[in-house]
Each structure stands twice: as C-alpha cells, then as structure tokens.
Amino acid sequence: MRNNTIKQYLLIGLILFLALTVGMHLFTFFPGLLGAVTFYVLLRQPYFKLTVIHQWKKAPTALLFIFSAIIVFVLPIVGILQILIPKFNALIENKDRLTNTINNLATRLLAISPQFRINQQQLMNIAEKITGEVPGILGATANMLTNALLAFFILYFMLVDGRKMEQSIQKYIPLQPENIDNIWEATRTMVVSNAVGIPILAASQAAVAILGYLIFGIDEYILWGILTGVASLVPLIGCMIIWGPLVVYLFSTGHTGAAIGLSIYSFVITGGIDNVLRFTILKRLGDVHPIVTALGIIVGIPIFGFMGFIFGPLLISYLLLLIKVYRAEFAPNFGNTGPQ
DSSP: OHHHHHHHHHHHHHHHHHHHHHHHHHGGGHHHHHHHHHHHHHHHHHHHIIIIISOOOHHHHHHHHHHHHIIIIIHHHHHHHHHHHHHHHHHHHOHHHHHHHHHHHHHHHHHHOTTOOOOHHHHHHHHHHHHHHHHHHHHTTTTHHHHHHHHHHHHHHHHHTHHHHHHHHHHHSOSOHHHHHHHHHHHHHHHHIIIIIHHHHHHHHHHHHHHHHHHTTOTTHHHHHHHHHHHTTSTTTTTHHHHHHHHHHHHHTTOHHHHHHHHHHIIIIIHHHHHHHHTTHHHHHOOOOHHHHHHHHHHHHHHHGGGHHHHHHHHHHHHHHHHHHHHHHHOTTTTOOSOO
C-alpha cells in the first residue's frame, strides 16, 4: 500500500514537471489556445445544429464558420490597430504639441487663481511615462497574427472532432458528472459575457463618444472615440480617462464653451449608455462584475496586449469558477460543519 502511494506521488510529480516544462515553452501561444476555446464555445451550438440535424459536411462547415469568425471578430480588431498604431507613433514623436498644451493649461489655471500653480516638470514626467508605456502595450500585440492563426487552426479540429473531444475531456476530468455540467454552463456564460458583452459595451460607448467629439470639435475624433470605448471597460472611472483630459485640453486652448458642453455630453450620454446596456443586453448575456473586469484588465494587458481586455476578465472568471467547483466537489459541507 505504501509503495503504491509513493508511486502515485512520483507519477503526479512527473506529470506536473512535464506540464510545467511544456507550458513554459508554449506560454507565448497561450492566447491562441484561449482564443480557440472561446470561439468553440460561441460556435459550438450552431455548428452542431447544421452538421448533426441538417447533415452538413463537417469540414466545409467548419471552414465556413472560421471564415465568418475572421470577418466578424478579427478584421475589426485589425482595423482598429491600423488606426491606433500610427496615431500613437505620431503622439510619441510630437512632444512639442504636448508641451505647448501643458503650458497653456498652466497659464490659464494660474490666470483663474494664483493657487493653481502647476509644476510643469511633474506633468511632463507623467506624460512621458504614459507615452513610454504605449510601445509596450502595442508591442504585446505584435504576436496577435501568430496566435490568431493558431487559434483558427486549433478551432478547425475542435469543431470537426467536437463530440469526440468533449467525451474524452469528460473521461479525464476527475469530477462528478453534475459538476462537469456546471463547469460547462458556467464556461459558456462567462465566454458569452466576456467575448460578446464586453465588445458590445465598448463599441457602443465608442460610437457615442465619436459623435460627441465630432460635435465639440475634437481633432482625431475617431481615434479618441475608439480609445474611449476601450477605456469604458475600466470600472468606476471608465471612459473619463479619455474625455476628462480632452475637456482639459479644450479648456487650456481657450474653448471654454466646448469644454463645458463636452463634459456634460460625456457624463450624461457617453456614461449613461453604460448603465443602459448593463441593465438590458449585458444582463441577459450574463453580466460580469466590475471587480472581475478591473482585475482581469490588470492581469490581461501585460500577458495578452490589446486582447487582454477580453481574455483577462475571462481568466479571473475561470479562477472563481474553479474555486466553486472545488467547494462543490471536495467540500460540499463547507460552512455547515457546526452541530446539527
């Protein structure tokens, strides 16, 4: 009995060692694997409906779904990056404009009240720190094409052999059948919430913000609108990260009326649509708690780059899900250990 226990621990140790070794070398491609799983969860039901019920051929149908996913999900992201990267590069290279804006802001605040004394060197340090982080974030998305190709390559085989794959996974997962079903249902809800709900929220606020920036005379209103949509994923302050400095910029350049108008529009309209969507469409999809979103973004951006806004919250959600599964599987009476 003792020898069997030792063999068991040695085998577990060997499995963990090999898994860690393989994982370390393949970690760069982890976003591709996570993307394949995400697409599979989203496409699984309609794919099986066509191939099982309507008897469509598996391989051509899988290719059709992959082509559709590229058009719907990948091309918009590529288009956004094509817009953002040149603009960010121009912002980093044109520091004179940033310096003039800071000087104008300091002058106007000082004219309003002598107490508004701004240390320009501190502001410039903050600006340089922000612009210094931009290349790192964009650089993290450089391998996006490789991971996208890997995701669709894996997705093809996941769709074609989906039934066999799911049966194999069920055999290897050492959990009770009801807990496996709970994992699948929670996974589907999380994926839909993060991969569909978050882009809907970001795109809606970006569209509203673009209109507002156009009305109040903001240069590069499309760029700033897209950034506002991305920033809307950050809880509490959200899109204020973008429109707040723009209001300050308008104020510093003498456009006081436009600054007041943009601040009201952004607070009421751009910010208000967030609440409308969260209590309507996103609530039906399975609304993600703001804390999960915040922690996910902090974790996801350094790992996945731009796609961290989606995959980061998904990782946090999986962590919480696994904790629930552990309690259901191994500690069903946890919290109820008192006298009966």
